Amino acid sequence: MSKAKSKTYLFHEISSYLPLLEGEEFDTLVEDIKLFGQIEPAVLFEGKIIDGRNRYRACKKLKIELKIREWKPSELIGMTPLQFVISENIVRRHLNPAQRSEIGLLLLEEEEKKAKKRRKETEGRPKKLVIEKKPVLDKKEFGEKGRSVEIVAPKVRISGVTLSKAKKIKQVAEKEPIIKKEWEKAKKGEKGVDTVYRKAKIIEKLPEDLKKEVRKEKPKITIEEAKVIAEIPSEVLRKQEILERERVKKRQVSEIKKKKDLAEGKVLPKPKYFDKDASKVKAVEDICKKAVDGLTFAGLEGYGKVARDACIKMMKILFEHLREELKKAGEVAPKKVIDSNAY
Secondary structure, three states: OOOOOOOOOOEOHHHHHOOOOOHHHHHHHHHHHHHHOOOOOEEEEOOEEEEOHHHHHHHHHHOOOOOEEEOOOOOOOOOOHHHHHHHHHOOOOOOOHHHHHHHHHHHHHHHHHHHHHHHHHHOOOOOOOOOOOOOOOOHHHHOOOHHHHHHHHHHHOOOHHHHHHHHHHHHHHOOOHHHHHHHHHHHOOOOOHHHHHHHHHHHHHOOHHHHHHHHOOOOOOOHHHHHHHOOOOOHHHHHHHHHHHHHHHHHHHHHHHHHHHHHOOOOOOOOOOOHHHHHHHHHHHHHHHHHHHHOOOHHHOOOOHHHHHHHHHHHHHHHHHHHHHHHHOOOOOOOOOOOOOOO
């Protein structure tokens, strides 16, 4: 292989619907062409590459001239440039369902144009009595164009349902940037078509205030959470629910950070009580609970002045005792309230 300055070519927009090879896959292609040469020529249409972009990139990297040929339509087959690109790549490329759906939607657009043209040609002609098979797709879900979907889907090796879902996703994505991002993730293999379709259906039915929230760069709630919150009929209450969920999330994040710091030794764990200590703490808790429950003015209603005064003095004595104990422990003690040390 003689190394020379290779000619520069542009990519035809038809070819852009297929993902380029990256990483290890592209490196393998470069190594293969380096060892065995470019076996299949790249195909040009209107002076631009419609098939062979990866071979072109590999040759550019190796600094060798790209082998090319012009695409010529076949009257016998009646294949369009788009159909040619798909037929050349759909089998040999490892495409995920979202990538296949993206390509399928291009073919679907062509097929629906043909169907529309056929309908116009047959208008006014007498109808023949035919027994139609039950459509595979639900017309309520996917519309009246299920026939075109069923024609196209096998060509890109996906189901008609998947292609119809992709079509719905693309329609919603035109208005909702978040669904557009989700679809891009699906084409990269990071999301499933069903997952993105479900989100598209949810966001389409959301009230406008929740749509605005999930459209934000950093939304406070997920689309799934928005679906649940949408059941609240009041916009004011929906906002309150979002704020409450945000507070809960912050607490959860804080708790996770504490546990992470504990696991990494950044903070020391709180000392645990021994059995004897735990018993003492429980005894003090019981005493305090009885004092708090029993020593109340509400509990003295209906009793005479003598009983009331006696209970008040007992409360003062208890208060003074606690003040002295807090002072001994070095804690801040409340101001002295009585001088008597006994009842």
